[in-house]
Amino acid sequence: MAEIDVQKQEAQEMEGTERTRTGLVFVPSVDIYESGDDVVLLADMPGIDENAIDIMLEKNILTIRGFAGEGGREGYGLAYSEYDTGDYERTFALSDEVDRNKIEATMKNGVLKLILPRAEEARTRRIEVTAG
Amino acid sequence: MRVSDIVPWRQRELSGEDDERSTQSLREEMNRLFQDFYRAFELTAGEGGAMGTFNPSVNVSEGEDGYEATIELPGMDEEDIELILGRNSLTIRGEKREDREDEGKSFYRRERSYGYFERTIPLPTEGIDRDNVTATFDRGVLTVTLPRREQEATERRQIEVQMS
Numbered sequence: 001m002a003e004i005d006v007q008k009q010e011a012q013e014m015e016g017t018e019r020t021r022t023g024l025v026f027v028p029s030v031d032i033y034e035s036g037d038d039v040v041l042l043a044d045m046p047g048i049d050e051n052a053i054d055i056m057l058e059k060n061i062l063t064i065r066g067f068a069g070e071g072g073r074e075g076y077g078l079a080y081s082e083y084d085t086g087d088y089e090r091t092f093a094l095s096d097e098v099d100r101n102k103i104e105a106t107m108k109n110g111v112l113k114l115i116l117p118r119a120e121e122a123r124t125r126r127i128e129v130t131a132g
Numbered sequence: 133m134r135v136s137d138i139v140p141w142r143q144r145e146l147s148g149e150d151d152e153r154s155t156q157s158l159r160e161e162m163n164r165l166f167q168d169f170y171r172a173f174e175l176t177a178g179e180g181g182a183m184g185t186f187n188p189s190v191n192v193s194e195g196e197d198g199y200e201a202t203i204e205l206p207g208m209d210e211e212d213i214e215l216i217l218g219r220n221s222l223t224i225r226g227e228k229r230e231d232r233e234d235e236g237k238s239f240y241r242r243e244r245s246y247g248y249f250e251r252t253i254p255l256p257t258e259g260i261d262r263d264n265v266t267a268t269f270d271r272g273v274l275t276v277t278l279p280r281r282e283q284e285a286t287e288r289r290q291i292e293v294q295m296s
Contacts, residue, residue, distance in 0.1 A: 008189070029243040029244045029245075030241055030243055030244065031239065031241060031242050031243065031244045032239065032240040032241040033237040033238060033239045033240060033242075034237060034238050034240070035237060039240075040237075042207070042244060044206040044207065044244055044272070045206065045272075046204040046205070046206040046271065046272035046273050047204070047271050047272065047273045048271060049271060072193060073193060073195060073200050075195045075196060076193040076194060076195035076200055077193060077194060077195070078191060078192070078193050078194075079192045079193055079194040079199070080190070080191065080192040081191045081192075082189035082190050082191060083189035083190075083191060083204055107271075109205075109206065109207055109208060109209065109269075109271070109272045110204070110205075110206035110207065110271045110272015110273060111206050111207040111272060
């Protein structure tokens with residue numbers, strides 16, 4: 001498992017895609033772990049409103065996006081800066097089939113938490129493998 | 133630097149040598165204050181947090197009526213954040229704890245960092261209304277508002293009259 005030191009990594013533009021929004025896009029740091037029959041994903045997206053989150057699941061490709069609102073206090077200019085603000089975007093390939101109707105997403109203190117339950121078929125298949 | 137704008141230097145308008153000297157020294161003092169202020173920022177950048185542990189990022193913005201410091205603390209609870217307003221610094225510290233329920237889980241990816249952090253932001257000794265410093269924690273971002281002291285605003289208004 002690769003350690004990622006960079007706190008905010010700017011997203012690489014994917015080949016063949018054109019951004020439809022201006023501004024910076026960051027790759028959120030994530031934790032992904034197994035919890036029973038669920039896969040849990042935590043993504044750091046500080047400053048993003050819970051209503052500005054977009055989650056897409058297409059087959060086993062999961063895409064999460066967080067859109068930044070207007071940043072900064074009006075009439076104020078940056079005097080010192082360690083971080084930039086912008087949108088967040090990251091795509092994941094899920095190894096197991098996920099029951100897309102049962103995905104739970106919550107946002108708390110700038111962290112997106114996704115609970116991705118495995119689809120029934122995937123669970124059954126898992127049990128078979130364990131028994132055999 | 134903006135200090136030169138708010139303290140205009142007009143030698144001709146000064147009546148005596150004493151005035152000249154005091155204005156000069158005030159100006160120098162203010163410039164030094166602000167130079168130290170910004171230089172100190174550079175020195176403290178990235179000092180908090182050991183390797184691989186939580187080392188949150190800080191932004192400071194400046195406006196007419198004060199300063200605003202923001203710090204990204206995703207996943208922290210506000211009760212785990214401690215703010216200490218010193219004579220010429222603001223210290224933000226706390227501990228980002230890992231969820232108990234996460235223990236013993238098999239991780240596919242583990243990129244988020246946890247642990248103790250401490251960041252110190254230098255502040256100008258004068259000019260901040262210490263009694264009205266406020267902090268809010270929203271969406272994982274802590275915002276500390278540091279208003280300028282009224283006295284300074286009054287002085288600045290007087291200078292504006294002189295200029296016209």
